[in-house]
Amino acid sequence: METLEYLTVFDPRGRVDAERVALAPRAAALKGLRLGILDNTKWNANRLLRKTASLLEERHGLAAVHYYRKESFSKSADPVLVAEIAAANDIVLTAIGD
């Protein structure tokens, strides 16, 4: 395969097969919306999230605040939980809080 002019080199990265997915449209105003909080169970996530949620509620007047927990901060949330959050809320707040 080698010619006098060229050497063959190899790309070791492997192909990524991915599909582009659009983000949900951004909420224009928070007043009257239902807020879902997803706690990733990191050390300080619950403190950070609860404080942020209470400030949002105070300033914007939310219709409801729902609290959810991931089983492990290092793993993806259970798809059943994600579907439940999507069905019961208009906006979602999450944070690392390490």
Place this chain on the structure above:
Amino acid sequence: MAARFSAIETPSRSGQITLRVPQGTDLAEWYFEQGWTDGLPVVPPTAETVAACIAALGGEPDFLECRVPPRYGGLTREVLAINMVMAGCRPDYAPVVRAAMLALTAPAFNLNGVQATTHMAGPLLVVNGPVARAIGMNGGVNAFGSGNRANATIGRAIRLILLNVGGGTPGDLDKSTLGHPGKYTYCVAENEEASPFAPYHVEKGFDGDDSTVFVIAAEPPHSVTNHVADDPEGILDSICSAMSTIANNNAVSSGHCAVVIGPEHARTIAAKGWTRHDIRTYLHMNAWNLFRELTFDHRYGKIYNRNLPRHYKRELDSRIPIVPSPDHIHLFVIGGTAGRFSAFIPGWGHMSSPVLRGIEGSGPSGPVCVDGTCYL
């Protein structure tokens, strides 16, 4: 840098990309410039060396073995072969590298988290069975150190795959605050010849003639010195001391760990009739911290610690075990036959479970006792 070398993208027979660069190009430098290294020079692959590794994997270069997170690049046999050659592997290491990647990408291991964490953990591989001897792996003197091609290059091939295919580039998708030296290569064999106990994989239900690879997300080894004890309790109390700090990740995040007994210590312990099960149970019962130590007596606010099992009693004087059960301690006899040393290897925590996988199709054959009740 491709433009500088006038590289031309030409899809290979298998759909992967090969490139061409002008004769006379310094290939080690060229791979550095692409960012396709671990920081050390790679062995530039050739069509012949890649083909030899693909053949050792069973042919079919397009066969997709797994996808490697967090980038989820496709690890075909051709890509696996390319990374093996770059690491310096011989083709006969191929079954070990493949089995290790399949173990690492099993859901229980959570490689996505291991690659991305700020903790220093990296995958440790321990190989058991005849394949370790056949390819000349080192489970003896300086096993965790330098000097053995199979240990060094199998571990390096894993790291190159995690970097190149998995995208675990430091500062990008690998967020480790410190990393550790085992993130270049971290691969050993159990010293079955020098061990007075059953091999690890036999304890887990494999046949002694089977070969296996064990993977665990691990901190570096912490040395355990004991030159005085002539009984199991004294040696194991030293290991418990290394385990019972509040700083290792098991102490605060539970999960699995590995314990390495040096051959001299192993002989002393075995001479008193102790089995692997006795050792693991003793370590589990005697390696703990008080909850007050883990919480600093609540001086920074009341701490519950959600990373520890729910069923732990969280009173200040409660004993908090380093790992939740004896089965969370993975025990190996490794090292040279001279020297009264062992090692504790903390894991990452409950976020990742170790995986033991048969090499070339071997699987566990079940408990070695007729009624399944005995412990090795």
